[in-house]
Amino acid sequence: MNRLPLTIAGTNPIRVIYLMTLFGLVLSGFAQMPIFKRYYIADIPGLGWLAQFYVTHLIHYLAAIIFIGISAYLLVDYLMVRRKQIRLSGSGYLRAGLLAGLLMTGIMLVIRNLNGVILPSGLIIFLDLAHLGLVMVFLFTAVTCLMLKKRWTTTR
Amino acid sequence: MQTKISRRSFLKGGVAAACSVAATSVPAVAKTTEKGQQLATLIDVRKCVGCEACVEACQESNVAKFPQPQKPFPKMIPNRVPVEDWSDKKDVTHRLTPYNWLFIQHATVDINGEETELNIPRRCMHCSNPPCVKLCPWGAAKQMSNGTARIDSDICLGGSKCRQVCPWKIPQRQTGTGLYLDLLPSMAGNGVMYKCDRCYNRVAAGHAPACIDACPEGVQTIGPRNEIIAKANAIANEINGYIYGEQENGGTNTIYVSPVPFEELDNAIETGQGRPHLKAVSDQMADGNNLAAAMLIAPLAGVAAAVGKLYKNVKKTEGKEIN
Known part of the structure; x- marks a missing residue:
């Protein structure tokens, strides 16, 4: 019998995607405030998009979609399977x-x-x-x- | 027979004309306010003579809302943060400023082989779904139930995000005023953003905006958006004209009607900072709102994946038990 990991997200790729999604949400969320241009962060090569409000708006939405999907997956998985072995x-x-x-x-x-x-x-x-x-x-x-x-x- | 018009009778006539225009506007404003519909204004470009009576009336009516900055301004950190000060240029009327929320653009165009000057009153378009309101990080920009988009000068920190997301770059900043002075004046914020609020206080009292009341030519009409759109289309059909604002940025509450295409007008007007263009504008909020629909599907996909995984595990366990 396969042992279930002792965390909700386990150690599988879902955990990595979940953490990356949270990072994307936080970064694009803070970018909704006009601070990255003011404080030179958007001047760093490759980060110019942080000062483009429509781009960060879309990225925030995309990350939210992934976050909601994974959250629903983890919640149902926890309630139906893992609740027998682990608890919050x-x-x-x-x-x-x-x-x-x-x-x-x-x-x-x-x-x-x-x-x-x-x-x-x-x-x-x-x-x-x-x-x-x-x-x-x-x-x-x-x-x-x-x-x-x-x-x-x-x-x- | 020569008719002599005295200054007094001219003024009387002017006031009477303005009052009659205002009188036709008031019921429309009241009707819309009662029903909670979005109000729109129709600007018939053919009628504007560029007298700037609307510009003057706008300034007079809104003078109490204008910024009164404290000087010297706080030192900005970092230095790159621009100071925008219009307090010594309050009489500027050839562009939008924190002290001038409406100005007239001039275009010389060819109509039926005749060189014609058209005058175009420009101010906030009051979008039906205004990005300045929807994307303001603090809720300082507000949309009222009648469609007016306005910026609350008591809350605005002057970050100018509203100007950056506005397709016409309408809001204008005044440094040295507003809430940021009480928070972190050097580190965050930079004043307050100002723009046309369509005389929301006058409209709430059942009056038309000052620019509409003051116009001697009846250039502007105000009323429920569907009626204004119908009126604009009727005029456009009658004169083989063109409409601007019905579709721009998903639809605005300022509708222009012109005898020449707006691309032509856009090429003929002076544009730049504080001088908005007349180009076609796609719905800036559409991509985000299309993604919002995907948010409804996301939890279903997550649940389906979890149930699928459970089903697969049960099948696997059953298979092992049979063997």
């Missing part, structure tokens, strides 16, 4: 909650961008700030978990 750790719940919050606010902002959709301006400001705040907290949590070697899951 405390830090796993925290990170999953933060990602869920990012997903929800992100979806609302995608809806906001559709033609004909006019959301209340107060809600848009809240969504923008919540999306940014959540990613900052997520990055801090992820780095802390990495340093403290906290895993997403533990064995049952």
Whole structure:
């Protein structure tokens, strides 16, 4: 019998794609603010696209599509198969909650961008700030978990 | 018989004409506000004589909204961040500035073999799906339910992303004013972006925007977008003319009608910073919004992959048990 890896994403290519997608989301997400040109980052050869808002907008959407697909795969896989062997750790719940919050606010902002959709301006400001705040907290949590070697899951 | 027109009677007549134009606009504004439809304006390029009454009225009506920058400006870090200061050039009317949200472009064109000068009032197009609003990272640019796109000067940090994503580069920056002065004045932000807000406060009170009220020639008409589009098409059919704004950037709430093609007008006008073009513009938000549809499919694909994997594992286990 094959042993199941003790993490949700395992050590397979999905884990690598998942991490790359998260990196792409964070980078293209921060590029929505006009900072990369101001602080010379877009001047680095090969990074000029970071100052092109429509390009980073599309990359953010593409990365979000991959992120949503993989998240749905991992969630269903966990609920149907891996839940018998592993469970989410405390830090796993925290990170999953933060990602869920990012997903929800992100979806609302995608809806906001559709033609004909006019959301209340107060809600848009809240969504923008919540999306940014959540990613900052997520990055801090992820780095802390990495340093403290906290895993997403533990064995049952 | 020679009719003598005194200055007083001329002014009286002018005011009466302006009031009658305003009176026809007010019901349209009120009707649209009640129904919550998007308001659009129709600009009939043939009628504009370039008198700049609209420019003057715009400045007078919006003077309280204009920036009052604090000097000296904070030192920008890094140095490359440009200071944009129009506070000593408030009387500039030949382009868009933070103190001039509407200006007239002039084009000399050939109509039926006759050299004709056309005047084109230019300001924010108030796109139906405005990139400046949708892509503002802070929500400082807002779209109102009647379609007006405006920038909240209390929140805007002046990063000028709105100008960069605007197909016509309409918003203009004034350094040394706004919220950034209370945050990190040297490190982040650079003032406030300004542009036409279609006199949202006047419209909310049931009045037409100041530029429409002031025009002695009735160049502009305001009303529900579908009615304005129908009117624009009727005029275009009547004069074998052309329409700009109906399709541009997915549709705007400023519709121009001209007797000559807009490519020709674009070649004849002076364009550049603060002087928008009249080129065809594709829907800038379309690619992103097409991808948004793929976001609906993504979770289904993920679930299908997980279920497929489970099915494969079950089959594999069953096969081993049989053997």
